[in-house]
Each structure stands twice: as C-alpha cells, then as structure tokens.
Amino acid sequence: MQHDATMDFPLGQSANKGVPIRPLAERMRPLSLNEVIGQDHLLGDGCLLPKLIRENRVGNLIFAGPPGTGKTSLATVIAMEGGCKLLKVNAVTSNVAELRETLKLAKYHGAEKCYLFVDEIHRFNKAQQDLLLPDIESGEVRLIGATTHNPRYYVIDPLLSRSHLFSLKSVDEKMIEQALHFCLTDRERGLGDRQCSAEEGTLASLALFAEGDMRRAYNLLETIVEGLPEGATIGEEQISLFAGERGVRYDRDEDEHYDTASALIKSMRGNDPDAAVYWLAKMLAGGEDPRFIARRLVIFASEDVGLADSRALLMADAAFRACETIGLPECELNLAHVTLFLATCPKSNSATLAIGEAKRALREQPVQSVPSSVRDRHGRNREDREEGEEGYLYSHEFPENISGQEYLEKPLALYRPKKSGAESAIAERIEKWKALRRSAQKSSPL
Numbered sequence: 034m035q036h037d038a039t040m041d042f043p044l045g046q047s048a049n050k051g052v053p054i055r056p057l058a059e060r061m062r063p064l065s066l067n068e069v070i071g072q073d074h075l076l077g078d079g080c081l082l083p084k085l086i087r088e089n090r091v092g093n094l095i096f097a098g099p100p101g102t103g104k105t106s107l108a109t110v111i112a113m114e115g116g117c118k119l120l121k122v123n124a125v126t127s128n129v130a131e132l133r134e135t136l137k138l139a140k141y142h143g144a145e146k147c148y149l150f151v152d153e154i155h156r157f158n159k160a161q162q163d164l165l166l167p168d169i170e171s172g173e174v175r176l177i178g179a180t181t182h183n184p185r186y187y188v189i190d191p192l193l194s195r196s197h198l199f200s201l202k203s204v205d206e207k208m209i210e211q212a213l214h215f216c217l218t219d220r221e222r223g224l225g226d227r228q229c230s231a232e233e234g235t236l237a238s239l240a241l242f243a244e245g246d247m248r249r250a251y252n253l254l255e256t257i258v259e260g261l262p263e264g265a266t267i268g269e270e271q272i273s274l275f276a277g278e279r280g281v282r283y284d285r286d287e288d289e290h291y292d293t294a295s296a297l298i299k300s301m302r303g304n305d306p307d308a309a310v311y312w313l314a315k316m317l318a319g320g321e322d323p324r325f326i327a328r329r330l331v332i333f334a335s336e337d338v339g340l341a342d343s344r345a346l347l348m349a350d351a352a353f354r355a356c357e358t359i360g361l362p363e364c365e366l367n368l369a370h371v372t373l374f375l376a377t378c379p380k381s382n383s384a385t386l387a388i389g390e391a392k393r394a395l396r397e398q399p400v401q402s403v404p405s406s407v408r409d410r411h412g413r414n415r416e417d418r419e420e421g422e423e424g425y426l427y428s429h430e431f432p433e434n435i436s437g438q439e440y441l442e443k444p445l446a447l448y449r450p451k452k453s454g455a456e457s458a459i460a461e462r463i464e465k466w467k468a469l470r471r472s473a474q475k476s477s478p479l
Contacts, residue, residue: 056251056252056255057216057223057224057251057252057254057255058247058248058251058252058255060222060223061212061216061219061222061223061251062105062106062109063103063106063109063110064110064113065110065113065114066083066086066087066110066114068110069103069106069107069110070103070204070208070209070212070247071102071103071201071202071204071205071208071247072102072103072107072201072202074202075199075201082199086110086111086114086115087114087115088115089114089115089116089117089145091111091115091175091197092175092196092197093169093175093176093177093195093196093197094108094111094176094177094178094196094197094199095154095176095177095178095179095180095184095188095192095193095196095197095198095199096108096177096178096179096180096199096200096201097179097180097181097182097183097184097198097199097200097201098181098200098201098202098203099181099201099203099245099246100181100246100248100249101204101243101245101246101247101248101249101250102201102202102203102204102245102246102247103201103204103247104152104179104180104201105150105152105179107201108148108150108177108179111148111177112148112150116146117145117146117147117148118142118146118147118148119147119148119150120135120138120139120142120147120148120149120150121150121152122135122149122150122151122152123151123152123153124151124152124153124154124155124156124157124161125152125153125156127157127161128161129160129161129164132161132164132165133164135149136149136164136165136168136174139168139173139174139175140168140173140174143173144172144173144174144175147174147175148175148176148177149174149175149176149177150177150178150179151165151176151177151178151179152179153179153180153181154178154179154180154184154187154188155180155181155182155184155187155188159189162188162189162192163189163191165192166191166192166195169192169195169196170195176196178192178196184198202245203244203245203246204243204245204246204247205245206237206240206241206243206245207240209239209240209243209245209247209250210236210237210239210240212247212250213231213236213239213240213250213251213254214231214236216251216254217229217230217231217254217258224254224255224258227258227259227261227263227264228263228264229258229261229263229264229265229266229267230266230267231266231267231268232266232267232268232269234269235267235268235269235271235272236254236267238269238272239253239254239257239272242272257271257272289319290321293312293315293316293319294316294325294326294329296308296312297309297312297313297316297326297329297372298329298333298337300312300376301333301337301372301375301376302333302337302380304376304377304380305376306372306373306376306377309372309373309375309376310369310372310373310376313326313368313369313372317361317365317368323356323360323361323364323365323368324353324356324357326356326368327349327352327353327355327356327368328353330349330352330353330368330371330372330375331346331349331350331352331353333345333349333375334346334348334349334350334375335384335385336382336384336385337375337380337381337382337385338375338378338379338380338381339380339381339382339383339384339385339456340381340383340384340450340455340456340459341378341379341380341381341451341453341454341455341456342378342379342454342455343455345374345375345378348370348371348374348375349371349375351367351371352364352367352368352370352371355367356368378454379453379454379455379456380453380454381450381451381453381454381456382451383448383449383450383451383456386449387447387448387449390445390447390448391445391447394445394447401441401442401443402442404439404440404441404442406424406425406426406438407425407438407440410425425438426438431473432469433465433466433469435466435469435470435473436473437469437470437472437473437474437476450463
C-alpha cells in the first residue's frame, strides 16, 4: 500500500530523530505551528485556525497552493499539535482498493485521533473522490487534502461543500532567506555540522531562484553545501551555477497558464508596456506556444483597440503569421513588437460593445425583416418585386454617400464611437452624417 499506515506524532517529539539520511527539506519540516514558514494570512496573529488546530477542533480541510508552500508540512503539524495519527495517501500512486483499506484504518482509529491526508487529491478520479464522501459526511473520517491545482475545477462539489478550503501562498523571499540562514547553523536537523557560512547576499540570491518554493530552496542549499568542504564559505560563484538553470513556474493548460495570459491582456488594456512585455517574456520562458499568444493578440486588437487604431488588427495578424512561418526563437521579436504596439495604442472597445448590443437586440426584440428597398434585386427577389415598391437609392449619387434612406425597419443605436485615437474622427464623421441624413429625409418625398 502506498501510505504510511500509522504515523504517530506525540507533542514534543521529533519525527526526524534516528533517521540519518533524509533530504534536507524533509528534515527541516516544522514540528509545531510556530515553525511553519509563511502563511501568515492563515496562521498569523488574530487568525482562528491556529486555535482550532491546537484544540484539535478542525474539520475537513483542503489546502491549495503552489509546490513547496507547506501543504504537507501543515497537515503534519495539525496532526502533531492535536496528538493524532496521520494516515498518508498519495493520489498519484493509490487506487480504489488501497483507498478502501486506508478508510477502514482511519475509522478504526477514529476521527478524534486520526487524520486521513490525501496528497495530490486532484489526481483522484470522480469514483475515488465519491468513495470518500460517506465516511466524511458521517464524521467517521477527517480529511486533509492537498493540491497544486484549483480545487474548484478538480475536486467534486460534494467534497468541497464538506470541507474548508484554504489557499496557501508562495513563501516570501525574505522568509526563505531567513530559513536558509537558520538551516546553515542548525546541527540537529539542518546543515550545522558542515560548519559552512554564506557571503552577504548569496542566500538572498538562492531564495530568489527558489521562486517561493521552500522545498526547492532547501534542495538548492543542500546541493551546494554537500559539494563544498566542511567550513567553506558559499559565494556568488556557487550560486551562479544555478542561474542558467533557473526555471519559471508555468504550467501549460493549468492555472498559471490562464493567470499569466490574463495578466498580459490586462497590462496591454491598461496601457502598461513594461508589464505587458514582462508577462510575454514569462509565457515564452515557460514554454508557451507562441501561436497561442499571437491568437490572444489578434483578439485583443479588435476587442480593446478596435477603431481607435485599426492598424492594430493588421499588426496582430502579421505577428500570428510570423509565428507560423518563422517560429521560435526569432518570432519572439515579432511578438514583443506587437505587444508593445498594442500596449501603447489608444484603446476603444466600441466594436465589442456594438456587437454585444446587436446580439441583445436580437434576443430581446422582434427580429426585423430586411427593408424592401435594400433587398437583393437578383433571382427570385427580382421576380417577386411588387409594382410601386420603394426603390433603393444608390448612395454614390448623393453628397457624402448620404441619401437619407433607412437600412433598418426600426432604427437602432448600437455603435457608440469613443473619442480615442482615430475613432474621435469617426465620431465626428458620424455626427455630420446624421445631420445630412436628417436633412435629406426632410427634403425627400419618400
């Protein structure tokens, strides 16, 4: 079975003693709430959760957050603080048969003295998640689930409704730096026996490379220290080895993918070229398909720039074709060019609003027939034309193409030009045309 069946955590006793070889990140797991790094929004002064944890009065919990933010550590601490057992199940390697056995064991120990911890709970399919429901609803099992994904998309609603959802945040760089300093001097669980020190600023650089992932920070430090002689000093030379390997946390087709794409669009919409090109660079560094980015630029060109600068659509379309014909890495230049262009363009969403108003009119009002004067005059329409029917007035025969003729049975005001960029001139033309149309209609016998 892929779980630790009986992990006891009596208060005040280290779970790490007597285990000489374990990864540093595992050895440095907190042994009490006071040792938990970060998550002040959940565990800080004035928060209710620490009091409930210490009194063993928490119910079913689901922790969601990026890797290395302490989801497993917090589950372990909750069990330790309450003097409870922690039965661990990893949803990646478990199956229905193993889950049934673990649930039996959890019920045997009782919910008051035991927690069932399901790591990567989003990996359980619906049938496996459904299997948890009866025992959780009856109160025979207390669940702690952990996931790096958005639980609202990957955890079934009945399970969410029976649990308290808490979001964990990436660990602050300063907190990571402090933890690494402590780790270098801690002889019991850390690297104190190696007697290594660090030059000023080196651990801050290491914390930066960790990108909010405490586990990754410990792994980096352990790798460096184990590669140095005892008593050595960690300098920028050792840190620089990781600079070229720094990864960007970016999960394609997951939350990070959509969040970053949203940041790119909103930065361009807000006229911030610096932020826009930063998010573009992150998406490219994370391995995003450049064609996906280009498609978003094409949409943005009409949705947010529109008639304020109609060149935007041409530029965005050119970037898309460049991504298809040139590809990476050269098309990064085309994407940067157009991203900066769009971010610095005047903005108008009048096209977006106009099509929305037109759709709403179709939904909420009777559908208008095409006026007889502007119907097609070929084929059957020509044969069915009645004698004396109003004829079409050829616009080119009138000043500024304004004949005074209406093109809807019931006129509607759907397009409202904005006074932004080139669209301000369009707004002036439309007002002039409206005046000419009114004048032509007054003088026309039709």
